[in-house]
Amino acid sequence: MSATNYQTTKAEPDASSMIETFRAIGYSIETAIADIIDNSISAEAKNIWLSYNWKGENTRIQIRDDGSGMNHEELIQAMRPGSKHPTEARTLKDLGRFGLGLKTASFSQTRKFSVLSKKAGFNTVFWAWDLDHVNTVQAWELIRYTPSEDAVSEIEEQTSGTTVIWYCLDRSLRDTKEEDADALGKFMEIMEGVKRHLEMVFHRFLEQGKIKIWFQERELKAWDPFLRGAEGIQIGAEEYLGEGNIIVKGYVLPHKSKLTEQEFKHASGPKGWNEQQGFYIYRNERLLVAGNWLGLFRKEEHYKLARILIDLPNTLDDKWQIDIKKSVARPPLKTRDQLKAYAQVIRNNAVNVYRHRGKEIQRKYPSFKFTPVWLEKQRHGKRFYAINRDHPIVQEILEEPSKQNLNDLLKFIEETVPIPLITIKESEEPESHGFPFENLDHEILINRLKEMFDLLVSQGKNQEEAKSILLSIEPFDKYPQYFELFTK
Ligand SMILES: Nc1ncnc2c1ncn2[C@@H]1O[C@H](COP(=O)(O)OP(=O)(O)OP(=O)(O)O)[C@@H](O)[C@H]1O
Ligand SMILES: [Mg+2]
Structure with a gap:
């Protein structure tokens, strides 16, 4: 039967309801801005300038680049939802996939946005999506509008480049007044979060000097989750998975005692030490997932020093189910098992570093033996904790019992209960702790x-x-x- 035998009718999406749906994809402001910067990097920009001017609900966020830019037809194509087919082959440097990011990321934060662009040898062009206009005309229709003439002159002065301007930030700033100090404080906090997110997500580009990101004219510095170059990091063997195109490399970060307070705080990252443990998945060097055990393990305090790099090429997008926001990746089943095995080794090393503070001190001052109050003991295969009879305070009371000595000893015992050790063992081997007086002469x-x-x-x-x-x-x-x- 040929297709001409079917009766057909058009069932086109309704523009305004479709755009409202785009708004609900679930971007945060930092993931949305990162998605816009992805496009700049794909367009081979060397510099990206992010700026904002506080004006309450009229605040604008502007992201400009000096990439290849677009001519008139290319810009209109770029503004179309679905501007490229997701299965289309992309160059190895391209951070895009779905032909949607510019629109979905922008609409997630703003009702209106303009894109201004200049391709070398062409005139500067601009077009805007305005949700209110789409609602009025009920059509997929762009308007030729820019909220800032200065932005046009800025781009005109460049050989090529693109500026994205969000100018109706109803998601975070609806009904806020310029003079509202509280709202300004909150906005500054949000932008600080954006800054830290960009320093993390694009750290490899920043480190290698491939791009510079200017945040209100201040240059962003890379935040390296693996603290490469710092003293005391353990680096696991590099492994190649899949068809050899996935690289895995584990890092165990140094014990707190090896870092200054400031280094320790900085290394904790945007979400904090505990949250930042796990796999770090990069796609074409851009960080997609920053600290996640991919459902293989739970996040636990004593594994917080383990961070494992996974490098993916964009040819695996489909197999790893990369999402529109570029914030989720799901390894195929076989790779999951391999990742689990690899991670177990790194996690064990991480626990050892986390726990063995005593050993570290011992290594630092080799002539002194570390003397804990508590000792871990095995009895008939079960675990117990004993008070170390060789500890000087314990010895003292055994030799010279007195009320004061005894009280001091109790205090020492209370203060040194080996909580990390016990909780680690309890979560690793839940049945291994012994019962009081189990298997002892009663x-x-x-x-x-x-x-x-x-x-x-x-x-x-x-x-x-x-x-x-x-x-x-x-x-x-x-x-x-x-x-x-x-x-x-
Ligand atoms: N800053 C820019 N400079 C040059 N071209 C751009 C820029 N931003 C977007 N484009 C063009 O617009 C197209 C659409 O961008 P959009 O972000 O919507 O989709 P994508 O990047 O192709 O895929 P994804 O949905 O995965 O982000 C891009 O493929 C690119 O050709
Ligand atoms: Mg994109």
């Missing part, structure tokens, strides 16, 4: 119990009362069977 337990029982009875308690008092005392509560030895 003579000491029974003797103590009997002594206390007799005392209570001699003080006039009846057997049942004495028993219930003792059953509320740890660890007698765990051994009610022993009462039978001396009760009738």
Whole structure:
């Protein structure tokens, strides 16, 4: 049957409702701005200028580049949703995929935006999407508008380049007044977040000097999640997965004691130490996922020093299910298993660095032996914690018992409970901790119990009362069977 046998009718999307849907894709302002900068990098820009001028709800955000720019036809094509087919082959430097980012990222933050562009040898051109206009005319129609003549002259002075201007930021600034100091404070905080996000997402471009990003005229500095060059980093072996086109490389960052307070804070990154552990997935060197275990593990304090780089080419977009926002990547099943195995090794190393502060100190001052208050012990395959009888404070009380000494010792014990060690073991091997007095000779337990029982009875308690008092005392509560030895 040929297609001509079918009756057909057009069912075109409704422009204004479609654009409203674009607005709900879920960009944050930082991911939206990063998506606009992706386009500048794909257009081989060397400089990108991000600027904003606070005017309450009339604030504008402007992103200009000195990339190849577009002529009139190219700009109109660029403004179309779906300007390129997602399956179209892209060059290895191209950060785009769907032909949507410019529109979806912009509409996620603003009701109106203009794009001004100049291609070498062509006139400067500009077109704008205005959601209010689309609503009025109910059509996919651009208007020829720029909110700033200065922006036109700026681009005109360049050989080539593009400026994107967002000028109705209803998502973050609706109904805010210019003189509202609180709103200004919040906006500055948001922009500080944007800055940190860009320093992270584009750090490899910034480090290699491939691009410069000027943020209100200040040059952004790369934030390297792997602290390359710092002392005390452990670097795992580089592995090639897939068809050899995926590179994986793990880093264990230095223990806190190896970094100055400022270095430690800086290394924590935009989301903080705990959040920033995990895989860092780069696509064409642009960071897509910054610290995520991809559902393979949970984020836990003691793994926070593990960060693992994954390098992907844009030819794997489909297999890794890269999304429009360039913020999600899902490895194919086989690769997941390989990543899990690789990550386990790095994570183990990370735990060791996190825990072995004592060893570090020992290495630093090799003539002194590290003396902990608590020791980890194994008994019949179960884990227990013991007070170190060789610790000087413990020795002192054993040799010279006094009330003061005893109190001091209790304080030392309380203050040094090995919480990280216990929690790590508990989450790694949940069943491994022993039960009080498990597999020990119970003579000491029974003797103590009997002594206390007799005392209570001699003080006039009846057997049942004495028993219930003792059953509320740890660890007698765990051994009610022993009462039978001396009760009738
Ligand atoms: N700053 C720019 N300089 C030159 N051309 C640009 C610029 N921004 C966008 N374009 C052109 O507009 C097209 C559409 O951009 P858009 O971001 O919507 O989609 P994309 O980058 O192709 O794919 P994706 O949806 O994955 O971002 C680009 O493919 C590019 O040809
Ligand atoms: Mg794009």
